[in-house]
Amino acid sequence: MNSEVNVDSEMEEVAKEAVNLDGPFVPSIKRTDIEDMSEFGDIEYYAWERYYNHGKAPSTIKNYFSAVSKIEKFLKSSDKINCNPEDIGKRGAKEFKRWLLGEVEKDTASRYISELDRMAQFYLAEGYYPGNPFNGLTDSIETNSTRSRSSSFQTNERISVDDSRLREAIRSTHGSQKIVLLAMLVKTGVRISEACNLDWEDVNIDHSLADDLLPEPRFELSDYSDTIYIDCDKTEETYDVGSYGNKRKVDTRIPIDDELKRLLLWHALVRERRFDRENPVFMSHTYPDEKSSERLGTATAWGRVAKVAKEYGWHESGRSVLENVTPHWFRAKFSSHMSTQLEADSNSPESDFDADPMDVVKGLRGDVGDDVIEGYRLRERDFQQVIRDRQFKIGLEGL
Known part of the structure; x- marks a missing residue:
């Protein structure tokens, strides 16, 4: 083994490779290869924790990042909403839905919003987000599916107490x-x-x-x-x-x-x-x-x-x-x-x-x-x- 290898530098490169926003995760990277995830943003950490770490299919991971790329594109082009994807509120989420329906088919829009809904619900359940702005946004989207698609937030909604x-x-x-x-x-x-x-x-x-x-x-x-x-x-x-x-x-x-x-x-x-x-x-x-x-x-x-x-x-x-x-x-x-x-x-x-x-x-x-x-x-x-x-x-x- 080369004694001059910088272990910290190697670990940093591994971490950068593991979360690649331009494509799916690198299959050869294991969770144990990354010791420090403190620099991961909400989007990357969620993908790492919920998709890659559970061996999800590349198509599932790709669908998630496609949803992320759409909301990033919307925020860059919007004159009304100025924030990061993780900080979008209810008004911004509704504006995003209207914009997305003009960009993609209804089934695709519903799928992308559901991905973002699950991410927001994940952080809400962990106590890190104060709310879920995507809650119920897919309810009014009529898709070609013959089965009812309620949003993930509604099927996993926190118990309501008067x-x-x-x-x-x-x-x-x-x-x-x-x-x-x-x-x-x-x-x-x-x-x-x-x-x-x-x-x-x-x-x-x-x-x-x-x-x-x-x-x-x-x-x-x-x-x-x-x-x-x-x-x-x-x-x-x-x-x-x-x-x-x-x-x-x-x-x-x-x-x-x-x-x-x-x-x-x-x-x-x-x-x-x-x-x-x-x-x-x-x-x-x-x-x-x-x-x-x-x-x-x-x-x-x-x-x-x-x-x-x-x-x-x-x-x-x-x-x-x-x-x-x-x-x-x-x-x-x-x-x-x-x-x-x-x-x-x-x-x-x-x-x-x-x-x-x-x-x-x-x-x-x-x-x-x-x-x-x-x-x-x-x-x-x-x-x-x-x-x-x-x-x-x-x-x-x-x-």
Whole structure:
């Protein structure tokens, strides 16, 4: 073997070959040949993960990239829609459909839109996209097929839960910790692991009770009252219990409304006091007369959310992840609710809100990118109150 071979350089070339946007993947490349996929965009990663890695036929892969090339061509030629394919919204998707029907046959248009629909649904299910702009776009396309072709989003749509029933489920849940956990998931969109990794130092509450009950907030929150902080440096190795680490790539401050503020204060009043270096918000139990509690593990927290969902018929063994209410469902619910609320603000002549709703939602979710930095992070102070006002409301009267 040549001792002068640059392994890193070779690996980089392999990665470039593996995802070839001008044609199907190179059949000789194996998944184990690529160690770092961090530079893959959403389009390439989806193709790698869902098609090539599962041994799909070249014709299937080619059809996917044909759909991608069409939406890229549309965006380059459009005077109305100016964004990347991964960031297209509902209005852009509808414009793309109208344009595509003028470019190709109806059957082909339906097939291409379905490919993009599946990609958006993949990232929605993983909690990375706030919505699916291609949902239902193929329904009104009359194709030559004799069988009904409902969109992949509709056949795999997340279970729908009425807002009033969701409020009832949260309000009726036994125990302060479980109520706070559910409220935090739906109001802030944090992942279940990020909630479990939260320490009281990561919470800044402007209230006299907080001064007595809680430790001094971390420095990053010193100028941000009624806010929680998600630290991207907390990994699986940070704590001894079953933590999955915080997956986001950037530290994030998330405002909390009066409801979550009151719930956290209530929880702080009844929680077990810790005197070691850790001070977790969520613990495996909160009874002072028992042995010292441990930090709530991600798997245990997931199970507690699923238990509540089962009580309301929203979770059943054997169903797909899209058919059950899980912590991922709460993250998607947050994204959908917040983007809808902010979209209404941006379209209202009476509102001063002048940002792209998607940029704000992405910023709160901890997404990265120039659009998020310019559209949200550089202006996050401007959006604090509007975010609090638009967070999902539970209704604490009588609780």
